[in-house]
Amino acid sequence: MANGKPAEDKTFVRGLEGVVAAETNISWVDGIHGKLYYWGYDIHDIAEKVTFEEVIYLLWNGRFPNRTEWETLRRELASEMRLPSQVVDLLKLMPPNAHPMQVLQTAVAMLGVFDPDSGISGPEANLRKAKRLVAQVPTIIADLHRIRKGLPLISADPQLGISDNFLYMLRGAPPEEIEHTVMDLIMVLHTDHGLNASTFAGRVIASTLSDMHAALAGAIGALKGPLHGGANQKVMEMILQIGKVDMVQDYIAGMLDNRRKIMGFGHRVYRTEDPRARHLRKYSEMLCEMRGFRELYDISHKVETLVREQKGIYPNVDFYSATVQHAMGIPADFFTAVFAASRTAGWVAHIMEQYADNRLIRPTSKYTAELGIPFTPMDKRS
Ligand SMILES: CC(C)(COP(=O)(O)OP(=O)(O)OC[C@H]1O[C@@H](n2cnc3c(N)ncnc32)[C@H](O)[C@@H]1OP(=O)(O)O)[C@@H](O)C(=O)NCCC(=O)NCCS
Structure with missing residues (x-):
């Protein structure tokens, strides 16, 4: 005992640097060689060659889809982009100077209330929620932008993929060829990145067996900070x-x-x-x-x-x-939300991976204050 505190044989690692806190198949950052792998694939080998939907499929299934699987996922996602009218009303209620990431976090938490699988937590229900979230987050961003500009909202085009639909709903015109390429590249490059702060936050929340929308709202809160996605x-x-x-x-x-x-x-x-x-x-x-x-x-x-x-x-x-x-004509205060739209696919992959082999994430801390201080009732305190 020192200063009334038990001696603990534990090492405190500031910022958890280098601490291994999860096992994952989804992505790996090789910081020494400057490499990023999505389920074994070097990002340099797939960037500019694959669509965002192919990467989503890879992260959720461990392999790239064949054409039929890709078309099915693309169609399913495009059909889920519509928001419940109550969430659109929420976007209209938000003060015009609220940061888009604050609005996004609130809207995602609200989507959890209106999700058809709310309260259901098996793997099939979670996959359905994952698809809806990946589809709905870009719509929240596009709708918020148009509401702020006083423009009418645009419904997703079922023929388009997520990236093209995002630009279409945001700006009201289908993207040019170069914009199509670049928007999809932005989505592909931001999809996942090891156990970064927001992914860790999402996995911690999922590890309590809280629901996917709650975990995602927490991850969005972590991404918002300027040391991370902000x-x-x-x-x-x-x-x-x-x-x-x-x-x-x-x-x-x-x-x-x-x-x-x-x-x-x-x-x-x-x-x-x-x-x-x-x-x-x-x-x-x-x-x-x-x-x-x-x-x-x-x-x-x-x-x-x-x-x-x-x-x-x-x-x-x-x-x-x-x-x-x-x-690409995206306002600067929406940049982090665009990052979140892509990362949603990675976050939900990690949340599903966490549920599949869960153990409550509950580290410990090194207590640094005194112990055993005598209690003084309020009327005797100076
Ligand atoms: C990302 C980041 C938080 C990583 O932080 P970290 O691993 O905790 O590293 P530290 O903040 O302790 O930085 C280590 C050293 O590099 C310096 N450094 C790190 N990032 C720096 C930056 N962006 N500009 C100037 N100096 C920087 C620090 O001042 C420190 O120098 P010192 O040892 O002389 O004091 C940090 O690099 C940063 O704040 N970057 C700017 C924000 C950003 O771009 N975030 C997006 C990350 S994808």
Whole structure:
């Protein structure tokens, strides 16, 4: 005993860095070599070659679908994109300055109340819920955007996949060919990423045998923070604030001199470049050029060069996804919600994996205050 506390033979790992807290088949981040695998497939081998629906099928089944399976899933998802009218009413009730991630979290929790399988928790019911969530989250984002703009809502087109439907419902016109490619790539690249903070949050909630919508709402809350998915919005704000390539040097020097973090850089696991950044960098340059704001890409590239040189850290997924989404006409405060729309497929995969072999996730803590303090009744306290 020390200071009245029992000596505990336990190691405290700040931020759980390096702690193995789950077994999973779904994805693996090899931080040393800068590799990301979805169920064994290297992301570089499948990015730009597979659709979002193929990746969803892979994460949920451990193999890619054949054409019939792919068409069936695509059709099922497109048919589930409609929201209950009560959830649309909720979106209309939200204050116009509420952050889209706050609204998304609230709407997903509400979807749990109206889900036809609410209160049912077997594997078949959970798969049906998973499909509805993957289909409905993009609709929440698109509908919220149009409600804020005072525009009429657009129903999903059953012929389109999720990514095209998202852009169609958001902007009111089917995407151009390049947008079709890039939106699906964004969805594919963000689908899963090991035991990141939001996935862990979702698995912790699922491990209590709480329902899938509750676990997803918790995961969305974790993704919202600027140290996680919220970084992409901050990156765009930074690039627009810098404004000119000539201003990059002073801006970065000012940030680093003051030990401030540059959003979209660094990673808990990667010790080299985030493999997703390579694909997004390419399309950031292409789209910024096409849209007539090449300088936004040039600013980003100069920020990357200086931060690499001066801090030895690399861009993560959020850095170039910012300018890519901007070039697709997505408002910056919706960037993290788009990330969530993709990651929903990964989150539900992890939640189902957790249910399939569950043990309550309940770590312990290292108690650091005193023990055995004598109690003083209120009228005797100074
Ligand atoms: C992602 C992140 C939270 C990982 O954090 P972590 O593993 O806890 O690493 P730390 O925050 O302890 O950083 C380790 C060192 O790198 C520095 N560093 C990490 N990310 C940095 C960044 N984006 N800008 C400047 N310095 C950074 C830290 O200041 C620290 O330096 P020090 O040892 O001299 O104090 C962190 O890199 C970060 O905050 N990045 C910006 C937010 C972001 O882009 N998040 C999206 C992640 S996908």
